[in-house]
Amino acid sequence: MSTYFSDASFRFLRGLARHNEKAWFEAHRADYEAHVRQPFLRLITDLQPGLARISTHFRSDPRTVGGSLFRIHRDARFSNDKSPYKSWQGARLFHERRREVAAPSFYVHLQPGESFVGAGLWHPETHTQRKVRQFIFDNPGAWKKAAHDPKLRRRFALDDSEVLSRAPRGFPAGFEFVDDLKHRNWAFLRPLDDATMAGPRLRATVEADLVTLAPFVDYLCAALDLEF
Template sequence: MSSYFSDASFKFLRGLARHNDKTWFAAHKAQYEEHIKEPFLRLLTDLQPDLAQVSEHFRSDPKTVGGSLFRIYRDARFSTDKSPYKSWQGARLYHERRKQVPAPSFYIHLQPGECFVGAGLWHPEPDTQRRVRQFIFDNPGSWKAAAHAPKFRRRFDFEESEMLTRPPRGFPAEFEFIDDLKHKNFVFWRSLDDSVMTGPKLRQVLAADLAALAPFVDYLCAALDLEF
């Protein structure tokens, strides 16, 4: 078993966070390719059979354009932060129909001290939020099994950065999972130590996490009439 990332991967990202400009990046692009991009693409290649065991409808795609790996370049057009680069590298293991309809995805995040793996719907459109909320309301038993199993909740956290202060319109406040319906993002995640990201068992760790997240992603797919 070989490692994918190394201390050099984190060193590059820390340097990029300190010197987020085109001159520095151009001078260090070879390190980016060697220590971030190439090992991440190799990881995505190796994860594809593991993901296929979870669902044949999701892809861990190592294509350099249009694949799972996000670009390191930031889209700063609509942001007050005009930094040209992200100080992290992320990859989305996506549903095969993601370009036709809203779909959940799995996600892997590489950033010094802030690595994590997760899955779900991040910043879904209001119509997608409504569909998921209604599905949870109509199918609370299977939501409890998918998102509230004790073993699952010991492993993963429900992302809570953006929530409504009161129940969404049309849902009774006494509903068993009304707090879940207040979420704007339907994402579960867990942090990963830097040592895990640089260790020889990263693929096995991620494969186990993908399998553990599968019932939750399956539920979201059902809510959105997607195959799983």
């Protein structure tokens, strides 16, 4: 089994976090290419066959423009933080129709001490939130099977970074899954330690996680009238 990332990958990202400036990045660009970007593109390439077995509508795309790998550059136009670079690298395994409609995705995140794998909807627009909530309300049995499966819950946690304080308007407070309706994001995540990220079983670990996450993503696709 091949490895992708190494101590050098984390060393570069830690350095970038400390020296988040163009001059430092350009001086260490070769390290970024050799230890972060190119290994991640190889991982993305290698994940595609396993992803295709889960769904033919999702892509693990290694193209350097328009593919799965997010740019390391930050969009700081609307942020008080003007740091030019992210101190992590992430990849989204996306739905083929992502440019047409809101769609869930799978996600792999590389960051020293904070790497993770996950899937779901992140920061969906208000009308998309409303559509998902209504689908959960109308299909609670399938939601319980997809989002409260013990195998999923043993390994993953539903992101709770943005949650309403009360039931969203139009939904009864006594609904069985009202706490799930309060979420603004529907994404399950689990941390991956540095040893796993740099180890020989990373690809197998992520592939197994994609299988575990698939029924949840399938449910979100159904909520948004997308093929899975």
